[in-house]
Amino acid sequence: MIELTQSLAMQSAPLEPSDGVGIAQQLCQTLEDDIVTGKLPPGQRLEEPLLAKRFGVSRTPVREALQLLTASELAEKIPNKGVYVSLATPERLTAMFESMAELEGMCGRLAAKRMTSGERHNLDKLHHELAETVRLGDSDGYETLNRAFHNTLYRGTHNDVLVDVTLSVRRRVAPFRRVQFTSLARLASSHAEHQGIVDAILRGDSKATEELLYAHIMEVHDISQDYLVSLREASPANDMPAFK
Amino acid sequence: MIELTQSLAMQSAPLEPSDGVGIAQQLCQTLEDDIVTGKLPPGQRLEEPLLAKRFGVSRTPVREALQLLTASELAEKIPNKGVYVSLATPERLTAMFESMAELEGMCGRLAAKRMTSGERHNLDKLHHELAETVRLGDSDGYETLNRAFHNTLYRGTHNDVLVDVTLSVRRRVAPFRRVQFTSLARLASSHAEHQGIVDAILRGDSKATEELLYAHIMEVHDISQDYLVSLREASPANDMPAFK
DNA sequence: GGAAATTATCGTGTATACATCATCTTCATA
DNA sequence: TATGAAGATGATGTATACACGATAATTTCC
Numbered sequence: 314m315i316e317l318t319q320s321l322a323m324q325s326a327p328l329e330p331s332d333g334v335g336i337a338q339q340l341c342q343t344l345e346d347d348i349v350t351g352k353l354p355p356g357q358r359l360e361e362p363l364l365a366k367r368f369g370v371s372r373t374p375v376r377e378a379l380q381l382l383t384a385s386e387l388a389e390k391i392p393n394k395g396v397y398v399s400l401a402t403p404e405r406l407t408a409m410f411e412s413m414a415e416l417e418g419m420c421g422r423l424a425a426k427r428m429t430s431g432e433r434h435n436l437d438k439l440h441h442e443l444a445e446t447v448r449l450g451d452s453d454g455y456e457t458l459n460r461a462f463h464n465t466l467y468r469g470t471h472n473d474v475l476v477d478v479t480l481s482v483r484r485r486v487a488p489f490r491r492v493q494f495t496s497l498a499r500l501a502s503s504h505a506e507h508q509g510i511v512d513a514i515l516r517g518d519s520k521a522t523e524e525l526l527y528a529h530i531m532e533v534h535d536i537s538q539d540y541l542v543s544l545r546e547a548s549p550a551n552d553m554p555a556f557k
Numbered sequence: 558m559i560e561l562t563q564s565l566a567m568q569s570a571p572l573e574p575s576d577g578v579g580i581a582q583q584l585c586q587t588l589e590d591d592i593v594t595g596k597l598p599p600g601q602r603l604e605e606p607l608l609a610k611r612f613g614v615s616r617t618p619v620r621e622a623l624q625l626l627t628a629s630e631l632a633e634k635i636p637n638k639g640v641y642v643s644l645a646t647p648e649r650l651t652a653m654f655e656s657m658a659e660l661e662g663m664c665g666r667l668a669a670k671r672m673t674s675g676e677r678h679n680l681d682k683l684h685h686e687l688a689e690t691v692r693l694g695d696s697d698g699y700e701t702l703n704r705a706f707h708n709t710l711y712r713g714t715h716n717d718v719l720v721d722v723t724l725s726v727r728r729r730v731a732p733f734r735r736v737q738f739t740s741l742a743r744l745a746s747s748h749a750e751h752q753g754i755v756d757a758i759l760r761g762d763s764k765a766t767e768e769l770l771y772a773h774i775m776e777v778h779d780i781s782q783d784y785l786v787s788l789r790e791a792s793p794a795n796d797m798p799a800f801k
Numbered sequence: 802g803g804a805a806a807t808t809a810t811c812g813t814g815t816a817t818a819c820a821t822c823a824t825c826t827t828c829a830t831a
Numbered sequence: 832t833a834t835g836a837a838g839a840t841g842a843t844g845t846a847t848a849c850a851c852g853a854t855a856a857t858t859t860c861c
Contacts, residue, residue: 334636335636335814335815336814336815337814360841360842360843361842361843362841362842362843370815370816371815371816371817372816372817372843373814373815373816373817374814374815374816376621376843376844377620377624377814380621380624380625380628381624381628384624384625384628384629385628386721392578392579392843392844393821393822393823393842393843393844394822394823394842394843395842395843405717405718408716408717408718408719409718411716411718411719412716412718412719412722415663415719416722419659419663472652472655472656473649473652474649474652474653474655474656474726474729475652475655475656475659477630478656478660478722478725478726481722482718482722485718579844579845580844580845581844604811604812604813605812605813606811606812606813614845614846615845615846615847616813616846616847617844617845617846617847618844618845618846620813620814636813636814637812637813637814637851637852637853638812638813638852638853639812639813
């Protein structure tokens with residue numbers, strides 16, 4: 314609880330609008346990272362004055378950043394009550410995972426048909442690099458490469474809208490999905506599942522790719538569900554009035 | 558061009574924050590309606606001072622509304638250059654329709670398995686009400702009921718996240734999809750396609766439902782593509798600097 | 802007369818000030 | 832002591848003011 318308050322109140326490096334992008338976008342990115350990595354846990358309240366002071370800016374860009382977070386469903390806004398990091402119900406988490414599995418399967422099916430030989434080679438290369446992180450037990454490295462692996466799959470559909478939609482759902486589940494990478498055993502089994510997926514794509518088997526990807530996502534459902542329950546038991550949200 | 562300028566500059570009924578919802582949300586809803594109905598055509602610039610004056614509010618809620626529109630991809634923001642109603646490229650429109658078809662098919666497949674008998678009955682009832690609007694040539698009524706028809710399908714998945722995702726894509730294609738309803742012949746053929754879909758759902762045939770819905774959406778692709786081309790030929794966007 | 806540069810104008814990005822609403826504290830009363 | 836109402840406190844919602852950047856018009860120079 315203490316470090317949470319600090320993570321909100323602590324002064325950070327002052328953001329400058331001198332970059333090619335506005336302050337709000339930088340703020341949004343920072344907050345999103347903090348949410349995904351768990352520094353800002355689900356249920357955490359995000360107060361404008363605190364954030365403004367922390368980043369040394371006015372409330373205006375802070376409000377804009379919070380609205381961006383709310384639009385991507387990473388945060389939830391309650392009128393006249395403030396913004397909170399989204400805390401899913403178990404039912405909603407299940408719905409998110411099913412959606413994610415369906416979308417990944419869909420992307421895989423299309424990608425298996427449409428990827429260029431260069432793209433397929435790239436995917437295979439990432440798969441081998443992932444093997445190395447598993448051998449080293451480098452969960453951070455695995456997470457990064459795993460994201461690249463799946464992104465390559467999405468882009469293999471050659472459909473930007475589908476990529477956008479899939480990524481938007483992926484971002485929403487990210488805070489709960491992330492815990493799987495803390496288990497080295499899960500890293501290994503995840504990579505084993507990737508093997509089948511890569512094989513299916515390389516031989517252009519769209520049906521197998523779809524089914525394997527669906528199962529691959531659903532594998533993570535149970536472990537994330539447990540994590541969510543533990544989160545909800547001891548969460549700032551418990552002190553909240555009428556927060557879901 | 559004149560009426561476009563008017564639609565932006567004309568004074569409207571002053572919005573009040575007295576409602577249960579904020580001004581920004583009302584503004585966003587109004588602008589969204591104007592975009593979907595074509596009053597604000599793709600490519601149209603949305604200037605904050607003009608909108609603020611038109612609705613008798615300050616720039617703050619206007620900015621918030623524009624950001625909401627941007628988040629739902631109905632508008633596009635170019636830093637230091639303003640916000641414009643989204644004008645898709647033909648390639649992007651194709652991508653949107655493929656995504657929409659995939660999502661509708663997915664929803665239909667799940668709904669065919671999961672809908673309660675009450676929900677199935679509701680869908681059938683809407684289908685019969687749609688028949689009446691076709692008989693009367695009531696394209697506005699058809700559009701309204703058609704939306705309800707598809708919404709019922711989405712909700713039949715019993716997955717709120719999937720419903721959200723599908724609706725978000727649906728909103729994005731709405732401005733281009735709408736033209737089909739101006740043709741009475743299309744109304745009739747659309748309704749005929751619905752017949753097959755309803756039949757498939759009533760007998761719980763998930764595979765047939767998926768395929769029919771995919772085809773149902775793709776039917777509209779060509780006619781919307783033509784509309785988009787005509788839009789891009791004579792559009793305010795042509796006067797724009799570096800607008801896609 | 803045409804092209805480049807300078808200035809003028811206007812919109813966006815940010816900051817600050819004011820209004821409104823929710824919550825917590827406090828004190829009076831049953 | 833418990834309860835409830837009134838005030839205090841602080842956050843959100845909105846409006847206004849200023850700074851920066853982009854575009855357009857005008858002027859100046861070739």
